[in-house]
Amino acid sequence: MPRSFIRKGEDSMLPFSYNKDRCRMYPVNPGTLYAYWDYSSDTWQRLERIGAELAVYLVPDKGPEERHLMSREIKSYYFKGLREATPYRLRIMARGDQGEEFLLESSIVATPAGHPSEDSTVVYASLRIDEPLPESESKSGKDFEEETIHDSRYYFEAFLKGTQKGKTVGSPEPAAMISEHFSHVTFKPEAEPLHLPSSFDLAKKSNHRDR
Amino acid sequence: MTKGYVSLVLHAHLPFIRHPEHEDHLEERWLFEAITETYLPLLHIYLGLMYDRVPFRMTMSITPPLANMLSDSLLQERYVRHLDNLLDLSEKEMERTRKKEPQIHELAVMYNHIFTSCRKTFVDRYGGNILQGFKEVQDAGHLEIITCGATHGFLPLMQHQPSSVRAQIRTAAGDYERHFGRRPQGIWLPECGYYPGLDKYLAEEGIRFFIVDTHGVEYAVPRPVNGVFAPIYCPSGAAAFARDRDSSKQVWSSKEGYPGDYDYREFYRDVGFDLPFEYIKNHIHPDGIRLNTGMKYYRITGRGDLGNLEIYNRQNALEKAASHAGNFMFNREKQVEWLDGQMDRKPIILAPYDAELFGHWWFEGPEFLDFFIRKTAFDQNTYELTTPRHYLEEYPQNQLAVPAASSWGDKGYYEVWLNGNVDWMYPHLHAAVEKMEELARHPRRGEEIVGRAIRQAGRELLLAQSSDWAFIVTTQTAVDYANQRVHDHMERFNRLYDQIQQGTIDPDFLSDIEAKDNIFPNFDPGAYALTS
Numbered sequence: 145m146p147r148s149f150i151r152k153g154e155d156s157m158l159p160f161s162y163n164k165d166r167c168r169m170y171p172v173n174p175g176t177l178y179a180y181w182d183y184s185s186d187t188w189q190r191l192e193r194i195g196a197e198l199a200v201y202l203v204p205d206k207g208p209e210e211r212h213l214m215s216r217e218i219k220s221y222y223f224k225g226l227r228e229a230t231p232y233r234l235r236i237m238a239r240g241d242q243g244e245e246f247l248l249e250s251s252i253v254a255t256p257a258g259h260p261s262e263d264s265t266v267v268y269a270s271l272r273i274d275e276p277l278p279e280s281e282s283k284s285g286k287d288f289e290e291e292t293i294h295d296s297r298y299y300f301e302a303f304l305k306g307t308q309k310g311k312t313v314g315s316p317e318p319a320a321m322i323s324e325h326f327s328h329v330t331f332k333p334e335a336e337p338l339h340l341p342s343s344f345d346l347a348k349k350s351n352h353r354d355r
Numbered sequence: 356m357t358k359g360y361v362s363l364v365l366h367a368h369l370p371f372i373r374h375p376e377h378e379d380h381l382e383e384r385w386l387f388e389a390i391t392e393t394y395l396p397l398l399h400i401y402l403g404l405m406y407d408r409v410p411f412r413m414t415m416s417i418t419p420p421l422a423n424m425l426s427d428s429l430l431q432e433r434y435v436r437h438l439d440n441l442l443d444l445s446e447k448e449m450e451r452t453r454k455k456e457p458q459i460h461e462l463a464v465m466y467n468h469i470f471t472s473c474r475k476t477f478v479d480r481y482g483g484n485i486l487q488g489f490k491e492v493q494d495a496g497h498l499e500i501i502t503c504g505a506t507h508g509f510l511p512l513m514q515h516q517p518s519s520v521r522a523q524i525r526t527a528a529g530d531y532e533r534h535f536g537r538r539p540q541g542i543w544l545p546e547c548g549y550y551p552g553l554d555k556y557l558a559e560e561g562i563r564f565f566i567v568d569t570h571g572v573e574y575a576v577p578r579p580v581n582g583v584f585a586p587i588y589c590p591s592g593a594a595a596f597a598r599d600r601d602s603s604k605q606v607w608s609s610k611e612g613y614p615g616d617y618d619y620r621e622f623y624r625d626v627g628f629d630l631p632f633e634y635i636k637n638h639i640h641p642d643g644i645r646l647n648t649g650m651k652y653y654r655i656t657g658r659g660d661l662g663n664l665e666i667y668n669r670q671n672a673l674e675k676a677a678s679h680a681g682n683f684m685f686n687r688e689k690q691v692e693w694l695d696g697q698m699d700r701k702p703i704i705l706a707p708y709d710a711e712l713f714g715h716w717w718f719e720g721p722e723f724l725d726f727f728i729r730k731t732a733f734d735q736n737t738y739e740l741t742t743p744r745h746y747l748e749e750y751p752q753n754q755l756a757v758p759a760a761s762s763w764g765d766k767g768y769y770e771v772w773l774n775g776n777v778d779w780m781y782p783h784l785h786a787a788v789e790k791m792e793e794l795a796r797h798p799r800r801g802e803e804i805v806g807r808a809i810r811q812a813g814r815e816l817l818l819a820q821s822s823d824w825a826f827i828v829t830t831q832t833a834v835d836y837a838n839q840r841v842h843d844h845m846e847r848f849n850r851l852y853d854q855i856q857q858g859t860i861d862p863d864f865l866s867d868i869e870a871k872d873n874i875f876p877n878f879d880p881g882a883y884a885l886t887s
Contacts, residue, residue, distance in 0.1 A: 157842060256574075256761065263576050271588060273563050
């Protein structure tokens with residue numbers, strides 16, 4: 145097995161590898177995603193047999209994919225210069241003399257937003273704090289799939305879809321929870337968000353009002 | 356008739372540090388310092404306001420690790436020993452300075468009074484468990500205590516493992532109930548770390564509101580019409596409140612913030628470093644390591660070096676705190692007045708801070724709060740103090756939106772907890788979660804010793820997940836200790852896992868780590884069994 149996960153601060157008491165095929169990706173900031181991966185011994189042997197290096201593809205939901213070639217010893221990577229609020233999937237291929245062969249794939253992960261949304265839909269809902277929320281689906285054993293895209297736009301669109309159609313649209317489905325317990329949902333015309341003006345200067349410490 | 360609301364939120368947190376195996380563990384002092392310098396002074400302020408019948412409402416998170424340490428009898432005993440040592444030191448200092456250093460003598464007397472009053476409250480009034488004091492203030496309707504992740508785990512880096520997020524939230528909510536006799540209605544997300552979808556797990560536990568950094572709401576989808584001055588409802592029904600940038604800056608900013616005022620006490624000059632070793636040796640670490648005692652005699656003075664400071668003048672500092680409280684109030688009034696009429700409701704200005712800023716780092720911080728609350732009550736009519744819960748009671752209708760992925764860490768996202776110095780931790784933590792999911796469904800989990808071992812494995816995993824370890828490594832403070840903690844908990848977890856799976860549980864090993872890592876006595880690993 146390769147030396148995996150040996151990084152600063154680590155000693156040999158923790159395993160080098162967990163002997164499982166894993167590829168996980170996480171947002172770092174609007175322009176950066178971090179991914180790490182590990183192999184089962186079967187996959188690692190296959191990788192060695194091919195004599196391969198890795199072709200790592202970062203695939204956005206729209207637009208061209210990025211391709212990074214790297215040594216098969218590498219097991220984590222920071223992908224920088226990405227588009228904000230964009231879902232990406234990582235696909236790792238073994239690249240040998242015979243071409244490329246699929247190894248691992250991450251779930252879809254969105255980079256965080258770095259700017260206000262352009263979506264100016266206004267939806268109000270009422271919900272009394274003294275009334276309990278109904279039990280969600282997961283309490284009865286269901287759950288979000290690992291494939292869930294943790295992206296604000298995705299969740300909001302899923303909610304609207306469920307509300308407007310008056311039915312749920314499958315897991316993950318925020319509307320399945322919300323439509324039952326929000327007492328009413330109203331759509332209002334688009335509006336501009338409220339900001340304190342940049343000229344809004346706070347009184348300096350020396351200008352405080354008399355005590 | 357007021358025109359808006361201000362909501363103060365203090366986040367009280369320390370990682371779980373408890374080392375029964377050492378008589379005097381250096382890092383346990385973090386708790387002792389915070390009790391003397393922050394938690395008891397804040398409690399004194401709250402009790403004083405109640406005694407004077409000052410109307411006030413505020414919010415405070417007391418994280419589960421902190422609550423578990425504050426209610427732990429070993430740490431309580433050790434704190435009293437620590438405090439008694441400080442009392443001895445202050446008496447020695449009163450004697451040493453009586454004749455030749457009258458200004459410093461006055462300060463030594465002040466510290467002696469502070470330590471005496473701490474002892475009275477801690478021992479005589481609350482029998483060692485000051486959580487009871489905070490509960491008293493909550494039950495009187497002035498304080499809304501909210502919870503946090505079970506061990507302050509950074510939840511965005513658990514987003515692919517719902518069981519892990521659920522265990523952090525569910526364990527926290529259950530532990531809150533054990534301490535405060537009711538379910539929590541709000542949560543301080545560890546490091547304000549949010550990812551879209553997280554609120555679902557809060558709603559599962561009946562948690563109705565949480566707090567995100569400013570851009571968590573500013574960059575929400577769709578963009579909120581009221582900016583950060585009203586909460587938004589997430590699809591789960593939980594409400595997100597955002598930090599107000601201006602009120603934060605006035606307190607936090609190293610340039611413009613109040614705590615840097617030259618009249619305030621200087622943190623980095625302490626008798627533990629200043630006085631001769633022979634004189635101070637019984638009041639620092641027994642190994643001879645010099646450390647902060649909490650007795651500090653100098654004011655910030657200016658931008659010069661620490662060796663050239665003027666003696667602290669308590670009266671001047673308190674006057675400055677009152678002045679800053681007036682300034683803070685005035686600026687909140689100005690904000691509320693500007694917002695008045697531009698919204699379909701009264702705005703809420705949410706001002707969250709680390710509790711330990713008040714008293715520990717900013718010595719006069721508790722008095723600043725006291726002045727601010729009293730001035731708010733009696734010197735103005737523009738706004739009232741409220742809590743997120745009360746605001747939601749008044750305004751049950753709110754805009755629906757999904758907050759943006761965010762944190763209140765440096766640069767506002769996740770890099771404080773995910774960077775080249777700390778990323779080695781996550782493959783181990785994530786692998787341990789997968790193993791914990793197996794353990795939670797273990798066919799022999801009903802057997803006494805297997806159940807105990809599974810519960811302890813869960814505790815070790817939760818402790819390893821604390822965001823503090825990555826934070827400490829990233830900020831290069833107690834790096835070795837933080838790295839060691841992750842190793843220790845992961846190794847204990849892995850050893851337990853192997854023993855459980857092989858049917859070879861070592862009862863001595865189990866008892867030993869149960870005694871060491873005794874957080875969450877009622878821990879239920881069931882949350883790890885709920886993934887699909």
